[in-house]
Amino acid sequence: MSSEPYKNVYLLPQTNQLLGLYTIIRNKNTTRPDFIFYSDRIIRLLVEEGLNHLPVQRQIVETDTNENFEGVSFMGKICGVSIVRAGESMEQGLRDCCRSVRIGKILIQRDEETALPKLFYEKLPEDISQRYVFLLDPMLATGGSAIMATEVLIKRGVKPERIYFLNLICSKEGIEKYHAAFPEVKIVTGALDRGLDENKYLVPGLGDFGDRYYCV
Ligand code: PRP
Ligand code: URA
Numbered sequence: 001m002s003s004e005p006y007k008n009v010y011l012l013p014q015t016n017q018l019l020g021l022y023t024i025i026r027n028k029n030t031t032r033p034d035f036i037f038y039s040d041r042i043i044r045l046l047v048e049e050g051l052n053h054l055p056v057q058r059q060i061v062e063t064d065t066n067e068n069f070e071g072v073s074f075m076g077k078i079c080g081v082s083i084v085r086a087g088e089s090m091e092q093g094l095r096d097c098c099r100s101v102r103i104g105k106i107l108i109q110r111d112e113e114t115a116l117p118k119l120f121y122e123k124l125p126e127d128i129s130q131r132y133v134f135l136l137d138p139m140l141a142t143g144g145s146a147i148m149a150t151e152v153l154i155k156r157g158v159k160p161e162r163i164y165f166l167n168l169i170c171s172k173e174g175i176e177k178y179h180a181a182f183p184e185v186k187i188v189t190g191a192l193d194r195g196l197d198e199n200k201y202l203v204p205g206l207g208d209f210g211d212r213y214y215c216v
Helices: 016-026 032-052 086-097 144-155 172-181 209-214
Strands: 009-011 056-062 068-074 077-084 102-110 117-123 131-136 163-167 169-171 186-189
Touching (some): 016 032, 032 086, 032 186, 032 209, 077 144, 086 102, 086 131, 086 209, 102 144, 117 144, 131 144, 144 172, 169 172, 169 186, 172 186
Parallel strands (some): 009 186, 077 131, 131 163, 163 186
Antiparallel strands (some): 056 068, 102 117
């Protein structure tokens, strides 16, 4: 796992397996069932990687051979928060790893003309300020939506160093903007794209993630 190019930014190892998964979801001819299946596989890798960075404490257990095993256990409680709509696609991957995890929602939509984010709704666990938060959104383009969602979390008392932003594809400018705003937030991403087109879509990107996962 590389933490380049920034502190607290974790890019999944760019293995041939991962590259193969991205090749499928980026292909415009991929069918919706395949898009869902292979996106879910990447999402699972992102969740597993996020979990690797949670703090642990030493724990000793006795095994069936009456010997001690010196291990660790997670410290604290976590929850997920998805940026609706596309972020909801990542909830199941989190649930698959963390049984009965609490999930909050923040509804933010980019304006189709200006690409500026607009906050419509938030519903978060009452005790979110006491938790580690996995913030879920597959696309980071201008960074506006993720910044707005993170501001909502911080207003609710979540410490930036307890936020883990899980993301499938980010743009170079988006991640720079987000990281500059919240250097203590940990970002786990699988792909760093070169830029944005005139409509503020990622390039090479994959198009509209929410549409491809839920609609087309
Ligand atoms: C997409 C995506 C992010 C946002 C990224 O959502 O899921 O939330 O755009 O763009 P940004 O970094 O420039 O803010 P969109 O608002 O299109 O809604 P959707 O989830 O319904 O597709
Ligand atoms: N939202 C998407 O779904 N894709 C992009 O490339 C940018 C924002």
